[in-house]
Amino acid sequence: MSVVSKGLENVIIKVTSLTFIDGEKGILRYRGYDINDLVQYGSYEETIYLMLYGKLPTRSELNQLKEKLNEEYDVPQEVLDAIYLMPRDADAIGLLEVGTSALASIDKNFKWKENDKEKAISIIAKMSTLVANVFRRKEGNKPRIPEPSDSYAKSFLLASFTREPTAEEINAMDKALILYTDHEVPASTTAALVAASTLSDMYSSLTAALAALKGPLHGGAAEEAFKQFLEIGDVNNVEKWFNEKIVSQKNRLMGFGHRVYKTYDPRAKIFKNLASTLMSRNTEAKKYFEIAQRLEDLGIKQFSSKGIYPNTDFYSGIVFYALGFPVYMFTALFALSRTLGWLAHIIEYVEEQHRLIRPRALYVGPEHREYVTIDKR
Template sequence: MSQISRGLENVFIKTTSLTYIDGENGILRYGGYDIEDLVEHTSFEEVIHLMLYGDLPTKSQLQKLKSSIDESYEVPQQVIDMIYSLPKDSDAIGMMETAFSALSSLYGSPWNKNNNRENAIKLIGRASTVVANVLRAKEGKKPIIPEPSESFAKSFLKSSLSRTPSNEEVKAMDASLILYADHEVPASTTAALVTSSTLSDMYSCVVAALAALKGPLHGGAAEEAFKQFVEIGEPQNAETWFRNKITEQKSRLMGFGHRVYKTYDPRAKIFKKYAKLLSENNDNARKYFSIAQSVEDLGIKTFSEKRIYPNTDFYSGVVFYSLGFPIYMFTSLFALSRTLGWVAHVIEYVEDQHRLIRPRALYIGPLKREIVPIELRG
């Protein structure tokens, strides 16, 4: 009798040297480095090098990588026009899918060990331009190409928001990019891997990943968690809301619980730190941070015995809101960061472990049946 694993839970589909997760003890590492240390002591660009080349870069390697990203911000006008041709109320991830489909037609090249990583770096640079212009198109602003600066995070914020971000904001954005960069093989990464197993191009793999991320059970959690805080409205309403919505109506508390972590998500702790820091300069953000703290306390009191704690999406929305992003962009910000994880995993798979992913389904329908002529069917 074949065994079915619904949701592929605890099914290993590849080996990886990219990301290590210890869900029991709340440990997350990229390439052997604790996530806390990477956020504190490195930049997103350094993590790009780590994920693609296996080591943190030297100064010269980092400069080369930055130069490659800077050169790739420019995307063909057809792609920008395609983004702006879509209705302003289009889903932001759907707009990204459209843009990456176009990029696939322009840059989708066969896999080649000699240039896979360089192609991935250019893809990440182009992703910044795509996400910035998705926001600008939806907000009715003119298109823009990010300008090179000291960091990927700063260039992205400046082009997206049409202002020069503070050092605190740049650091928070950089931390967010690192925190969301990879998390082994969730649904979107698995979709990218399935696509890569057919030897489809890297951009098409990202389209597949975006399609999976678009579903509310994967990518939309940060948006839904933050909408809870907006619904609550004021910190003093948190307890009544929690009792009515979570305790009595048995609604799901968004931003709590994780398939892998059975303790506090280490990324959530770091997001909470930056949420507190940034919200101090924004009255509405400060209010939402206070609401989030109250809901967290109530959630932990209610669910800790079931080993359900805040995950990375619980506080990330407060960070993104504090930076100036509308709620509808939160999942696209996740995607901008996770693009690194997607391309790193598909490169690792295609180069080292390639095999066409072709699972089976266990048939449970009728056995052999005889066809009855249509005139005799009832």
């Protein structure tokens, strides 16, 4: 008898050497390296090299990677025009889809297995340009291409804002990029893999991933979690809000629970520390951090017996908010980081284990029915 796994839960669709997760122990590793060590000692550029080439770079290799990123930020004017022709109130992920689709239309000579990793580095650079200009379009500012620097995070923040980011902000952005880099095969990565399995191009595969990321149950979860803090408004309102919205009305506590983790998400702990550091210079961020802390205490007390704890989206929004980004940009910032994971997975799949992804459905409809012409119905 055929068995349907709803949501493809626990269905293995590929083998990977990219990311390891132990949901019971709260372990996350990229290429064997613990996420805590990568965040503490490494940089996003090192993570790019690690995910694409399978090892940590030497200083010379790292410098070459940075040079390649700095050379590839520019995008065709038609791509920027496509984004800026859209209304300011357009959805941020929708605008990113416009940008990646435009690049897919222009990049006509793409072929798999021809400098795939170098192509991925170019795309990662251009995604920085797209995300920065999605933000600038929605804020009513003119286009800006990231300028070369010694840091991908710094170049992105400089392109996004009209002010010089602090060293603390650059560090937080860099760590956030590492934390959201990859998480095995969630919905967006699966969507990218399905597209890539047809041998579609990389930009089109990213567009498929963005479409899946847009949903509030995936990439949009950070926005929904932060909206809770906005609705609560004051730390003194947390308990009343929790009892009404979560306990009595049985609404979902956004930023809590994960399909894989049955303990505290290791990324959430790091995002919490980053938020704690950044809030010292931002009174609004401090207010939301205090709300989140109190809400976390109540949530763990209520749900920990069921294996439901804070996930990475619970505190990440406070980090992005403290950096100066509005709520509507949180999912786009997720996409900026996850682009590396999407590309690493589709390259691994196409180069090492390619097969068209074509699942089946279990038919439960009626048996054969005789067709009755319309005048006899």
